[in-house]
Amino acid sequence: MTAAPLPHATILGYPRIGRRRELKRAVESFWAGRITEAQLIETASELRAATRARLVELGLPAAGGAVPESFSFYDQVLDATLALSAIPERFAGATGSDLGTYFTLARGDEQHQPLEMTKWFDTNYHYSVPEIDERTPFAANPAQLLTQLAEAAEAGIESRPVLVGPVTYLLLAKAADGAADGFDPVDRLDEVTAVYAEILSALAAAGATWVQLDEPALVSDSLRTSREDTLALVERAYAVLGAASTAGEAPARPQILITAPYGDSSRALARLGALPVEAVQADLVRGTLPAAALADGSLARAFAGTQLVAGVVDGRNIWRTDLRAAFATLTTLAEAGVETVVGTSNSLQHVPHDVADEQKLDARLKSWLAFADQKVAQVAVLARGLAEGAASIEEDLAEVDRVLADRAAAPGVRIDDIRSQVAAAGDADRNRASEEDRREAQRGLGIPQLATTTIGSFPQTGEIRKARSAFVKGEIDEQAYEGFLEAEIERVIRLQEEIGLDVLVHGEAERNDMVQYFAELLDGFAVTEHGWVQSYGSRATRPSILWGDVSRPAPMTVRWSAFAQSLTERPVKGMLTGPVTILAWSFVRDDQPLGDTASQVALALRGEIADLVDAGITIVQVDEPALRELLPLDRERQAAYLDWSVGSFRLATGGAAPEVQIHTHLCYSEFGEIIDAVDGLDADVTSIEAARSRMDVVEPLGNHGYSRGIGPGVYDIHSPRVPGVDEQTELIRIAAARIPGEQLWVNPDCGLKTRGYDETVASLTNLVLAAKAVRAGA
Ligand code: MET
């Protein structure tokens, strides 16, 4: 047994933006110069104090390292960059306080492009990508970790510092621009490990008894290394880190907990247990236990002297845990002789704070839910059961049994009519006319070569937001609000005509968010008041809750699209969000396969497309920006995913007549991996992000012999910079060299809702001129 074992209950991390998004407000005020750095630091410290106190109140022991220090001013990967002092050379001029440098890396400034952001594993959270080359300096800077540890100690809490582990850190990094060809950041693992060792020794000197090092790279097949190689890298790094003493002799370290959230680590688990660390966490929601190793005792032998933190409480969704099932898993482990701690599958950073804050949710629905605070309490209950026996928690288990039974039987959860419609949908409903027939039928649309268009949204101005909030608050009536939106749509249509775009959009002014807008109009969804979840930095989204069978009581977009089309001779694209993206950016029911839920959403969208077409719309775009994000990290699960995700898109769009042109939009550029799936969507035209990578996507498309319409973005909408005519012409040419002109569309990378009008008009004007230049062969 370890010298000072972890108590029976812990979590991997907790939301850090604050119950009322206090951190967002403080950080943004600091950026705007309204508060000082000292004030920001003070607010952050108060938030951390509140979190620790809350966690203890909810049942995590104050002693023994059960309370994680998972706070971050912006992002946990960026925190590791600072802890390693791994500031890319291109930021050399950007010196300041630690926090100043930190925010410059995150957000850039006049002289510096920010670090790139990308999605964290299969979540909708974005991290700042480290840039490493052969010369990146590494030096231990544990200041932030030490501050937190000292704060906790002062409050009488023995907390557990948290840091992204060395292997995951380097595998999530990219080679900096100046690195030699073939350089991989992970080449520097030994040096980085040495710096981690120094950080650990500083933590031990400051009295830390535990440290948590997150290694989700262990569960992913989507990184540069194979899983087997990742495991070997982890073994190499932790052999070094584990060699230090936990008993205080130099070199000293705290006890180490390695975590493997977001997926299945079962194949690696016995080897992880054998590492010279004191605890290993496994995600037992996404993952499983290695049944054979459990049965033959080898898991228990590998874990002799090592605790297993069993991630049985789901940190990715908002449903109350089936405590009886979770307890059975814990019992299996304990009976097999594995020293077990109850934990969450991953950090609770992906769920909102507290169900109790929701005043407007239906009471019955509310009783089925668990946000972060409720999940911590569930962990505590299970831990009590583990320590004191099943009988001690029987009442809690029975209560959850009742809640789950109530949920299963509640009206709206299963609607026969919807289920039989889904069951009746067959292959024929997922197949349109042949590509050729459609191309022929769509000639009537009169679309030119290198047709210009946008992705859908136009700038969401202050006036739009003001009008929406006035309407929500009842300050203006529906008629006034709709009049405002019509005027806005008319303005956007005229503007596009003046700029000379070929295929127009209505601008999406009526949408607060591309998923929530539909969730509010579909049956089967609920929206929260305070269910904010960090998306990146100071940004948060409020995912809707998909709790029941989904249907469409009335048309959702027809009014706006038809109005826009009535104003112009040019085609206006109808604009819908696809089933996969609606699921990915909501909290989804966990009582049936995702594919079943996706089919219901697809049928609702299919009805909407039919109504749009009846109203005279000839082109419909169904956005699927999350198609790549939901791709399972585990290769073995990818085929099944692609099957249902592609199938649901085809069910949504499969009823469209050949002369209706179906578009889709994806926004990421790591495209090679899913190119077959994109082909499988069978959309007539696909727009995709490409400007930032300077058209990297056209190469795989060309090699693939892609035959459909494709619009690789020529204008990076992530920054206010206006790309010139020459620059966009150049990008179109790069694409035209690989893709025939009649297939090629010209469009920005993504929607324009976060942009201002001046830059939008200038950039789109240049885009149209660039398309003309290439058409003219100039
Ligand atoms: C994140 S993809 C966004 C697509 C949407 N139609 C828009 O233009 O905003």
Ligand SMILES: [Zn+2]
């Ligand atoms: Zn997009």
